[in-house]
Amino acid sequence: MLALFALLAAVMLANVLATVFFAITVAYLLVPLRRGLEARGASRWVASLAATVVAAVGVVVVLAPLFVILFLRLSDILELAALLPDVVTVEFLGMVETVTLDDVVAVGLGLLQSVGRAAATAAPVVLIKLTLFGFLVFALLLSGDAVGRTLLALVPADYRDAATALNERARETLFAIYVLQAATAVGTFAIGLVVFWALGYDYVVTLATVAAVLQFIPIVGPSVLLAAMAAYHVAVGDLVAAALVVAVGGFAVAWLPDILIRPRLAKETADLPGSLYFVGFVGGLLSLGPVGIIAGPLVVALLVESVDLLGAELRVDGGGGVGGGGDDGGKSDGTAGTAGGDAADSLQS
Numbered sequence: 001m002l003a004l005f006a007l008l009a010a011v012m013l014a015n016v017l018a019t020v021f022f023a024i025t026v027a028y029l030l031v032p033l034r035r036g037l038e039a040r041g042a043s044r045w046v047a048s049l050a051a052t053v054v055a056a057v058g059v060v061v062v063l064a065p066l067f068v069i070l071f072l073r074l075s076d077i078l079e080l081a082a083l084l085p086d087v088v089t090v091e092f093l094g095m096v097e098t099v100t101l102d103d104v105v106a107v108g109l110g111l112l113q114s115v116g117r118a119a120a121t122a123a124p125v126v127l128i129k130l131t132l133f134g135f136l137v138f139a140l141l142l143s144g145d146a147v148g149r150t151l152l153a154l155v156p157a158d159y160r161d162a163a164t165a166l167n168e169r170a171r172e173t174l175f176a177i178y179v180l181q182a183a184t185a186v187g188t189f190a191i192g193l194v195v196f197w198a199l200g201y202d203y204v205v206t207l208a209t210v211a212a213v214l215q216f217i218p219i220v221g222p223s224v225l226l227a228a229m230a231a232y233h234v235a236v237g238d239l240v241a242a243a244l245v246v247a248v249g250g251f252a253v254a255w256l257p258d259i260l261i262r263p264r265l266a267k268e269t270a271d272l273p274g275s276l277y278f279v280g281f282v283g284g285l286l287s288l289g290p291v292g293i294i295a296g297p298l299v300v301a302l303l304v305e306s307v308d309l310l311g312a313e314l315r316v317d318g319g320g321g322v323g324g325g326g327d328d329g330g331k332s333d334g335t336a337g338t339a340g341g342d343a344a345d346s347l348q349s
Contacts, residue, residue, distance in 0.1 A: 020132075165309060175269070188215045192212065193208045280298070
């Protein structure tokens with residue numbers, strides 16, 4: 001009956017499942033903070049509200065640099081736009097195409113109008129989802145312990161240790177995933193400083209900051225910035241700079257942090273081999289979109305933990321000589337236990 005109602009709720013709430021999922025993961029991580037505040041004398045309601053505010057501040061901290069940079073560098077951006085030539089001639093395979101600045105402005109204004117209309121249409125939905133996200137985080141922090149105890153009570157007594165282990169593994173993995181995301185952004189900022197300085201750009205800190213913030217956007221990430229920079233260089237006729245920013249920047253800023261930082265830190269923070277984390281990250285992203293960044297590695301981590309638990313159980317049974325107590329029985333069970341352990345070790349390696 002519970003599974004039926006859960007399936008019905010998933011169907012009815014399909015349009016907000018991503019919001020619900022992210023709210024659950026954030027609340028899951030904030031439970032220790034809420035408990036710490038309660039231990040210092042705060043009421044459950046106040047502690048839950050304070051933890052929810054911390055989550056909101058975290059979102060603002062991530063997005064604020066883009067707006068600050070846009071405000072501080074708007075005049076510089078307009079000056080760069082003024083340097084664009086009135087006419088750009090592109091020749092490729094004998095074909096010549098001439099693009100005027102007026103054409104580009106017209107296309108840009110049309111694109112801005114389309115984006116503006118789409119943003120205005122989506123704004124009420126986004127606001128509702130953000131409100132739902134905040135209410136969900138607060139509600140889960142306020143009553144999450146009761147939900148957890150109820151779910152644990154549904155697990156047979158013999159398997160509650162396994163359920164507890166999976167719960168701890170899920171919390172550690174979620175914490176590691178969010179830490180990895182922040183660490184990847186910081187790494188992108190550091191690499192961006194070096195790369196943009198080496199390529200001779202003036203506003204190194206600004207470009208590195210934008211690249212770091214864009215790292216939080218799935219799939220595209222810093223590639224948006226690099227594509228815009230390359231397009232500008234092509235427009236002003238500097239094809240070498242365009243090629244360099246695509247090749248060097250694409251490798252070092254857009255690609256290297258995901259390959260170098262995420263897998264290495266996954267082993268340290270989530271006790272998950274980098275190869276398995278990368279499989280979960282890419283598979284989840286391609287299968288589920290932005291939700292998959294969190295769901296993919298989480299599912300892989302829970303699978304690894306389940307294999308570990310199964311391997312440990314098979315080792316215990318084999319060591320106890322279950323199944324008749326004879327020499328042959330003990331040997332066969334021991335072999336099964338070793339096989340289960342080898343399976344778990346091979347999955348983690």
